[in-house]
Amino acid sequence: MRTAACVSTGENDTVDIGRQLGALSAAGDVFLLSGELGAGKTCFIRGIARGLGVAEYAFSPSFVLVREYRGRLALFHMDFYRLERLGEIADLGIEEYLDGDGVCAIEWAERATGLLPGRHLHIELAYVPGAEENRTVQLTAEGARYESLLQELV
Template sequence: MKLVVKNALETQLLAEKLAKRLKPQDLILLTGDLGAGKTTFTKGLAYGLGIMHNVKSPTFTLIREYHQGRLPLYHMDVYRLENGGAEDLGLEEYFNGDGVSVVEWAQFIPSELPSTYLEITIVKDNANDERRTLILEPKGDRYERLIEELKQDIV
């Protein structure tokens, strides 16, 4: 599924709609260049989960946990694990836990990922700095159903 959003607010609103349908152990992989809007999307997810805490990029901490909402949100930025080290983080405990996991730069930890997840690629528009194309690719039945439900929300 491809969606075009005009600005950061629309990115957050889409993420907010998705968040309302998320369940424990859901995994979202966010892919995109620096500045594409991965953290902006995560802010929308957090808001949709009822988390009013300021969401910041976990670039230097690797994982930020938010427990104030309907479900915990585990926001991970594994860019710094390009050369290894993910196996020491206990990521499977997050993925199999009570919350929603969002992973930025997941291409650096392919062996740590389960076989099912929702991958969202955010592509900046060269002609318009505000506009983004979001490509949602479900891996597994759970995420295919989730995309179908999300389509109902945005029509």
């Protein structure tokens, strides 16, 4: 396990960090995002989409659970905020996305503990007290692929 952290000074900065990660992404990558409401998870994934060359990124899939975008690789953006039981997540057929040839970026991933792969990059976004626009971005790599990805990123 390897970790790195940085401070985002605003939405554009958060998107740019995500863009850099998206540019380095490979088929099969899994990014698990956590953080409070409004912490910047969707902004970060918007950046991943840009880094993957996605021309039209819409918004968080809160009401449809999964949105698919096409760029250099497929981006599967999932949002588990509204799901209450693991069974609901399993019913989505999540394995097909995780084992597919795209990149999975999952908001509120902590709601699916036990269903998600052990090898992933966890991205935690948190408010910085006293600095309304700033966020800490902590990246934790689980597995050799993600350790090397994190090394390239920082």
